Amino acid sequence: MTVGGGRDTAWWQSAVVYQIYPRSFADSNGDGVGDLRGVIGRLDYLRTLGIDVIWLSPVYRSPQVDNGYDISDYRDIDPLFGTLPEFDALLARVHELGMKLVMDLVVNHTSDEHPWFVESRSSRDSATRDWYIWRDARDGAEPNNWGSLFSGSAWEWDQTTGQYYLHLFDRKQPDLNWQNPQVRKAVQDTMIWWLDRGVDGFRMDVINFISKADGLPDAPAAPEQRFVVAFENFADGPHVHEYLAEMTRAVFGGRDGEFITVGEMPGVTPQQARLYTDPTRGELNMVFQFEHVSVDHGPAGKFDYRGLDLVALKKALHRWQVELADTGWNSLYWNNHDQPRVVSRFGDDDPDYWAASAKALATILHGMRGTPFVYQGEELGMTNFPFRTPQDHRDLEAVNFHRSVLETGGDEAAALAGLAKISRDNARTPMQWDAGPNAGFSTGEPWLAVNPNHTWLNAAAQIDSAGSVFAHYQALIRLRHDLPVLVDGDFTPLMEDDPQIWAYTRSTSTAELLIIANCGRDPRTVDIGREWIDAEMLLGLADAPATLTSASLDLAGWDARIYMRPVR
Template sequence: MPPADTSLIPWWKDAVVYQIYPRSFQDSDGDGVGDLRGILRRLDYLKRLGVDVLWLSPIFASPNDDNGYDISNYRAIMPEFGTMADFEELLREAHARGLKIMLDLVVNHTSDEHPWFIESRSSPQSDKRDYYVWRKGVDGQPPNHWQSFFSGSVWEKDAASGEYYLHLFSRKQPDLNWENPTVRREVYDMMRFWLDKGVDGWRMDTINMLSKPQDFPEGRPIPGTRLTEGQPLFLNGPRIHEFIQEMHREVLAHYDVMTVGETPGVSPAEGALYCGAGRGELNMVFHFEHVFLGDDTAERGKWSNPPLALPDIKRVLARWQTGLHGRGWNSLYWDNHDQPRAVSRFGNDREFRVESAKMLCTVLLFMQGTPYIYQGQELGMTNVSFESLDHYKDIETRNAYKVLREEHGWDDARILAAVYARGRDNARTPMHWSSAPHAGFTEGTPWIALNPNYPDINAEAAEADPHSVWHHYRAVIALRKALPVVRDGTFTLLDAEHPTVFAYVREDAHTRLLVLGHFHGGSQTCRVPAAFVDGEVLSNNHPVLEGAGTEELRLLPYQAVVLRAPTRTGVSRPE
C-alpha cells in the first residue's frame, strides 16, 4: 500500500520521462546537427505534452565513434551541441517550466581519446595504466575469445606495449577498470559536478556491466543466440551491487534525484536487487526482455528479425509488473535510441499507424512504473527505409553489414530488410517538427537523412489535429496522473494466451480499471468481466465503442479502451 501521506511518495513515481536524442531533436544554428539551444526552443512544446523529465542522451565532448557514447571529457559539452552556458540556460529554463533534466551516465567505458586513456596507453608504468583493463595475451592470442557487441574481439592489441585492452563495445570505447578505487572516486566526483549544477537524475548506460570476473574465463558459447560468447559472465558481475551501493552511499543518497539503470539480461528477481526498497542502489531499471523477444533463438540475433507473438509480449510485461510490485519499481518503454520505432515494431505503421500508435500508448502508460516516451513516439513516427547502406550512420549497423555479408553470405537485399526492421538509425532520423524543408529540424543539411514521410507526420500538424496521436498521448498522460491506481494498484493479466488482445486489470482500494488493447487489423469480440459491463469509458482511441454496456465489446482494428468499474463488487475474470 502507498503511504497515507502522499508527500512521502517519491516524485519520480508520478513522472513521465521524455527521451531526447540531441543530435536529432532540433538544430538552432543551421549546421545540420541538433543542439542544446534547439532543445531550449522546444521546451514549451514538451510542457504542453505533459511530460515531467527530459532525459538527454549524451551531451558530453566526444569524437562520436558511437554518437556520444564514447566520451572524451565528462565535464565539457560537445561543441556541436553548444557550450556549458547553453546547458546551464537550458537547465534554468526547464526548471522554470517545472521540467527536470536527467543526463546519461556512461561510465563502463570512455573514448580512447579521453586523457585518461591516452595516458594509460602511453606506458605500462603510467600511473593511469590501471584506469583501464589491460592484459597480456596467451601465445600471441587475446586473453580470451569474447566477442564485442559491435562485432569482433573485445580485446585490442596495443602495438607499443604488446598488451591488450578490453572494450565490450567499439575498439574506440575502452572499458574502465572499476576494480580500481581511484577510478570510482573520479566517477563519483564527476557525478557531483553535474548534480551540484542542479541536474535531476541519471540514466545509467550499461550499468550492470561494470564488474567483470578478473580471471576473464572463456565462458561457454551459446550457439544460435544473440548472446556473444562471454556476455553472461560480465552481466551482473561479482562486485556489481557493491559498486552501485558505494555509488549510492557516496553520491546519490545526498541528492533528490531519479536513477534508472540500463541492465540487459536481468530477470525481475535480479532487477529487484538493483532497485529494491532499502537496498541503497537505483530507483528503477530498464530490462530488455520484451524488445529482445525471439532474438536469442534466431539465426543471427536481432538481424533475423523473428516474428513477435502477443502472448509472449504479455507474459514478459506481466512478469515484470507482478515481480516488482511492492519490491521495486518498473520503467515502461516501447522504444528508445537503440530500438526501432514502436509503431513499426509492435503496431502497424501502414494502414493503422494512428490507431496502433494510440493503442501502444494506452497499453503502456496504464501499467505501474515510470513511462519513457522517445522523441517522435508521440507523433507515431515510423521506421525509415533508406535505399542504400551509405545513408546509415550507426556503427552497429555498418559492422553488422560486413559480418552478415562476409561471414554469413547474406546479399544486400536481405541485409537492408533486416536494417529496415531493426537498425538503430530508425530512431535517430531527425524529429519531424513541420512540413517545411527538412521537417523544420534544420536550415542546413541534416547529419542523417530524414524519413521522407515527414510532410504527413509532424508536430505542427499533430497539435492542430485534435484526433492525432499527440493529443492521445497528452490525454493519457493527464489521465494517469489523475488516477492513483495507475501508480499504486495491483496488476492482473487476463486471458494470457489470447493472440490479439492485451487485457489487464489495475486495482486498488478505491478504483478498478480494465485496459484492453487490440493488436490486430481486424475486428475482435472481447468478453468483458461483469464488474466492468456498466463501466465508465475513460479512454478510447476510436470514436465508437461497439457493445458498450454489454458483456461483449467488439474491438475495432488496434482499438484501445480503458473502463473504470462503477462499484467495488468482485472482479470477474473473462470467460
C-alpha cells in the same frame, strides 16, 4: 533527498520521462546536427505534452564515434551541441517550466581520446594504467574469447605497450576497470559535479557491465566460434551491487533534493532487478530491461528478425509487472535511441492504421505499473525509415554488422532486411516538426536523412488535433498524474494466450481499471464480464459509448480503451 522510496511516496512513480536524442531533435544553427539551443526552443512543446522529466542523451565532449557514447571529457559540452553556458541556460529553462533534467551517464567505458586512457596507454607504468583492463596475449592471440557487442573481438592490441585492452563495444571505447577504487571515486566526483550544477539525476548506460567476472574466463563457445558475446562473464558481475550502493551513498548521501537514477541493464532478469531497485538496498530507482524488445530476435541475434509473437510480448511484460509488484519498480518503454520505432515493429505502419496502432500500443504501455518513458517522436507515431542500401545507415553497430556479414560470406539480403527493421538508425532520423524542408529540423542538410513521410506525419499537423496521436499521449499522461490507481494499483493479466487481444486490470481498494486493446486489423468482440457494466470510459474512440451497457465489448481494428469502475 529521495532516491529510493516506498510505492506511495516517490515522485518519479507518477512521472513521465521524455528522452531527447540531441543530434536529431532540433538544429538551431543550420549545420544539420541538433543542439542545445534547438532543445531550448522546443521546451514549451514538451511542457504542452505534459512531460515531467527530460532525459538528455550524451552531449559531453566526444569524438562522436558512437554518437556521443564515447566520451573524452565528462565535464564539458561537445562544441557540436553547444557550450556549458548554453547547457546551464537549458537547465534553468527546464526548471522554470516545472520539469527536471536527467543526464546520460556513460561510465562502463570512455573514449580512447579521454585523458585517462591517453595516459593509461602511454606506458605500463603510467598513473592510470590500472584504470582500464589490460592483459597480455594468450598463445599469441587475444587474452580470452570475448566478442564485442559491435562485432569482432572485444580486445585491441596496443603496439606501444605490448598488451591488449578490453572494449565491449567499439575499439575506441575502452572499458574502465571498476575494481580500481580510484576509478570509482573519479566517476562519483563527476556525478557530484553535475548535481552541483543542478541536474536531477542520471540514466546510466549499460551499468550492469561494470563488474566483470573474476579472472576474465573464456565464455562457452561452439568449436567454430572465435569470439562470443559473453554476457554471463560481464553482466551483473560479482561486485556490481557493491559498486552501485557505494555510488549512491557517496553521490546522493546527505544531499537535499529529489533525484532519479535509472540503470540500463541488458540481460537483467526480474529477480536481479528486484535487488537493484529494492529501496532498502539503496542502489537504483529502476532499470531498463530488454526482455520485451528481444522477442522478435532470432538465434543469430537482433538483426535475425523473426517477426512479432504478440503472446510472447505480452507474457514478457506481464512477468515484469508481476515479479516486481511487491519489491522494486518498473521502467516502461517501447522506444529509445537503440530501438526501432514501435509502430513499425509491434504495430502497423500502413497509413490507414499507423495512428490507431500507435495509440493502442501507447495505451497498453502507459496503463502498466512503472514509470513511462517517451522517446522523441513516439508521441507523434513516428515510423521506421525506408532503408534500402548499406549506405543508408550511419550507426556504428549497423555498419560493423554489415561489414562482418560480407567478411564471413553471410546472406547480405537477409542482413539488410534485418537492419531495415531493427537498426538503431530508425530511431535517430530527425524529429518531424512540420511538413516543410527537412521536416523543420534544420535549415541545412541533416546528418541523417529525414523520413519521407514527414509531409503528413509531423508535430504541426497533430498538436491542435483532438484525435491525433499527440493528443492521445497528452490524455495518457494526464491520467497518470490524476489517477492513483495507475501508479499504485495491482496488476492482473487477462487473456494472456489470445494472439490479438491485450488486456489487464489495475486495482486498488477503491477503484479498478480495465485496459484493453485489439492489436490487429480485424474487429473483435470480447466478453469482459458483467461486473464492467456501467463502467466509465476514460479513454477510447470518440464515438464509443461513454458508459458500458453490456458485458460484450466490440473493438475495431487497433482499438484501445481504458474503463474505470468503483470497487464496492
